[in-house]
Amino acid sequence: MVKRARIIYNPSSGRETLKPKLVDILNVLENGGYETSTFATTPKPHSARDEAARVSKDGFDLIVAAGGDGTINDVINGIAPLEQRPKLGIIPAGTTNDFARALGIPRDNFVEAAKVMIDGELMPMDVGKAYNEHETRYFINIAAGGRLTELTYGVPSDLKTIFGYMAYMLKAVEMLPSSHPVQIEAQYDGGEYKGKALMFFLAMTNSVGGLEQLVPDASLNDGNFTMIIVKTGNVFEVLQLITKALNGGRHIDDNRIVYKKTKNFSIVPKTGRKMPINLDGEFGGDAPMKFTNLKQHIQIFANLKNKKLTDQ
Numbered sequence: 001m002v003k004r005a006r007i008i009y010n011p012s013s014g015r016e017t018l019k020p021k022l023v024d025i026l027n028v029l030e031n032g033g034y035e036t037s038t039f040a041t042t043p044k045p046h047s048a049r050d051e052a053a054r055v056s057k058d059g060f061d062l063i064v065a066a067g068g069d070g071t072i073n074d075v076i077n078g079i080a081p082l083e084q085r086p087k088l089g090i091i092p093a094g095t096t097n098d099f100a101r102a103l104g105i106p107r108d109n110f111v112e113a114a115k116v117m118i119d120g121e122l123m124p125m126d127v128g129k130a131y132n133e134h135e136t137r138y139f140i141n142i143a144a145g146g147r148l149t150e151l152t153y154g155v156p157s158d159l160k161t162i163f164g165y166m167a168y169m170l171k172a173v174e175m176l177p178s179s180h181p182v183q184i185e186a187q188y189d190g191g192e193y194k195g196k197a198l199m200f201f202l203a204m205t206n207s208v209g210g211l212e213q214l215v216p217d218a219s220l221n222d223g224n225f226t227m228i229i230v231k232t233g234n235v236f237e238v239l240q241l242i243t244k245a246l247n248g249g250r251h252i253d254d255n256r257i258v259y260k261k262t263k264n265f266s267i268v269p270k271t272g273r274k275m276p277i278n279l280d281g282e283f284g285g286d287a288p289m290k291f292t293n294l295k296q297h298i299q300i301f302a303n304l305k306n307k308k309l310t311d312q
Helices: 019-031 047-057 069-079 098-103 110-119 147-154 157-163 165-178 235-246
Strands: 003-009 034-040 062-067 087-092 121-131 136-139 142-145 182-188 191-197 199-203 225-230 257-262 264-269 276-279 282-286 289-302
Touching (some): 003 047, 003 087, 047 069, 062 110, 069 087, 069 136, 110 289, 121 276, 191 225, 282 289
Parallel strands (some): 003 034
Antiparallel strands (some): 121 136, 121 289, 142 199, 142 276, 264 289, 276 282
């Protein structure tokens, strides 16, 4: 029986260098035994999500998400709610490509990334579920809250295309002085936190915003988030924590943060100030919100030769 694959690609990703390589990518998948077709995302909201859901229900064996972390997140949101979920492949063509970095997928060669779907290994990966009374969404790399976390979707796409990762850094420098802690109540497995917080992270990989030491002990499929709550809002103390993170992940024992493993998490802001939620670099609504880790929910191709991915 012929296996079918659908490449869902963002034509504006990768500084618009992805499209010329599509023929080569198609050849890799066709030679690997997949009857392959393509779909270019459109300006219509969630076009990647809707296409991923459609072809999943149509029985496709493999969906290839080709684009940045936002495109991958949209595809995940099309697949995750379904009972029958196809395999997922990743071709990274964004600015930071956090999830591809964590999977060991080549981030500088689209064709080599496609070969991972032929020569790589299938791994059952955790998926995060974020929900409140208004909606349910899914994420695969990180959920975060607090104004500073807005920077990933607050940077205009044309600046990301021109300046790449540096655009995020410039935005962070601009936002940090005006970012203030919010009074929150957070619940997690075996504990709670009540107090002020500048931001929180629920990480599912060790790569967050291109920083691989922010969550040095992350696992992709152990069924747990790594929870980080940053309590301080002092600019200099935040910079100290970033420095500690860059120097071997020494921030995890600092008393200015809460660092825990948890399957479940909920957060409620206790002041009038909003706390926006960031899901894989995209705006995911405002808290209050609950989160659950769906253990080993989707089969994804990874390059195990480059990464230690399991909790074994």
